[in-house]
Amino acid sequence: GIVGVFGYGGGIVGRYSDVAQQFPGVAHFHTVRVNQPSSKFYSSDILRKIMGIWDRRGSGMTNMHGSTGDLVLLGTFTEQLEEIFYELTHDVGVDLGGSGGNLRTPSCCLGKARCEWSCYDTQAACHDITMTYQDELRRPAFPYKFKIKFSGCPNDCVAAIARSDLAVIGNWKDDIRMDQEAVKGYINGDFPANGGSYSGRDWGAFDIKTEVLDLCPRVVCGWKAMNKIDNAECTRCMHCINVMPRALRPGVEQGATLLVGAKAPILDGAQIATMIVPFIKMDPENDFEELKDVIEKCWDWWMEEGKNRERIGESIQRVGLPTFLQVMEVEPLPQHVKEPRSNPYVFWKAEEVPGGFERDLAEFRKRNPM
Numbered sequence: 001g002i003v004g005v006f007g008y009g010g011g012i013v014g015r016y017s018d019v020a021q022q023f024p025g026v027a028h029f030h031t032v033r034v035n036q037p038s039s040k041f042y043s044s045d046i047l048r049k050i051m052g053i054w055d056r057r058g059s060g061m062t063n064m065h066g067s068t069g070d071l072v073l074l075g076t077f078t079e080q081l082e083e084i085f086y087e088l089t090h091d092v093g094v095d096l097g098g099s100g101g102n103l104r105t106p107s108c109c110l111g112k113a114r115c116e117w118s119c120y121d122t123q124a125a126c127h128d129i130t131m132t133y134q135d136e137l138r139r140p141a142f143p144y145k146f147k148i149k150f151s152g153c154p155n156d157c158v159a160a161i162a163r164s165d166l167a168v169i170g171n172w173k174d175d176i177r178m179d180q181e182a183v184k185g186y187i188n189g190d191f192p193a194n195g196g197s198y199s200g201r202d203w204g205a206f207d208i209k210t211e212v213l214d215l216c217p218r219v220v221c222g223w224k225a226m227n228k229i230d231n232a233e234c235t236r237c238m239h240c241i242n243v244m245p246r247a248l249r250p251g252v253e254q255g256a257t258l259l260v261g262a263k264a265p266i267l268d269g270a271q272i273a274t275m276i277v278p279f280i281k282m283d284p285e286n287d288f289e290e291l292k293d294v295i296e297k298c299w300d301w302w303m304e305e306g307k308n309r310e311r312i313g314e315s316i317q318r319v320g321l322p323t324f325l326q327v328m329e330v331e332p333l334p335q336h337v338k339e340p341r342s343n344p345y346v347f348w349k350a351e352e353v354p355g356g357f358e359r360d361l362a363e364f365r366k367r368n369p370m
Helices: 044-057 078-092 122-132 134-138 180-187 239-243 289-305 312-319 321-328 361-367
Strands: 031-034 061-063 071-074 148-151 166-172 254-260 274-280
Touching: 031 078, 044 071, 044 078, 122 134, 122 148, 122 166, 122 289, 166 289, 254 289, 254 312, 274 289, 274 321, 289 312, 289 321, 312 321
Parallel strands: 148 166
Antiparallel strands: 031 071, 061 071, 166 254, 254 274
């Protein structure tokens, strides 16, 4: 069944029992999604108020927190929905989250509130996008769900790259900052590796070759004489920074990389996100305009081309990444290539062919006699 609250197309997931006569206590078991604060920072007062509402008007069961991000309240009757909505919005000051074919509740990591690696303010970005796109959050108009997740650095603590339609991953454009004395300190055993997270056992002396150099995804990660990083070859995996946090830090020119198309298996198999935009500035004073331009281009194309219950990643897979890059006005990069071309047919545009498609047959026969 379809249920909801007045003015909202999402936020309530309707559930009814097929055997209501046998189990009248769960004849309805609707789920209420509550929009979480950025980084899920709750006060105990807010949590007590929400739990009090749910004890009075629902089953008392909750999901804290689902992978979607919302605080999920499990199980209530239709006649309680408007009452719950009123009390949540007026007495507690929280709103419903997203459900259905719409923008789902944006979520973010702890960001600069707790993490020294965060390359932009994830909480400001998450809040701004949530407030800006209320219509897309409240009134389902998309082919299917669209999730935006904000991670402050490539460690990606909200797993955005694996389960969000748009992953905003903090990144840096310049060189990794290095403290040479601290590097020597790690090599000499003055500091525990990985910030001391493995200090419960005796792992032996720190070996920079085994624990850093040999594990670099680029193999040559570019450490030369153990005192220099080949930043041109760096993939921003963060491994060396995580192992030696006293010695290494992200660069100063910080922003985000945008990846599109991750999803769990529904119509098609699971997909990991594809890097689309290598770097943008994440400027709260500019209201994140650069990010919003990308979001709206994605939506405009997907709402026109996407099929019912097709995530944007599946649409891209169906029509091809080159088409999507053209729509996004992004120049193709080597990092966009998933595998060598297997299709022998390549279709060129007239402007991409020197001289265009029109040919003089007589001139051609002069060069290529039969």
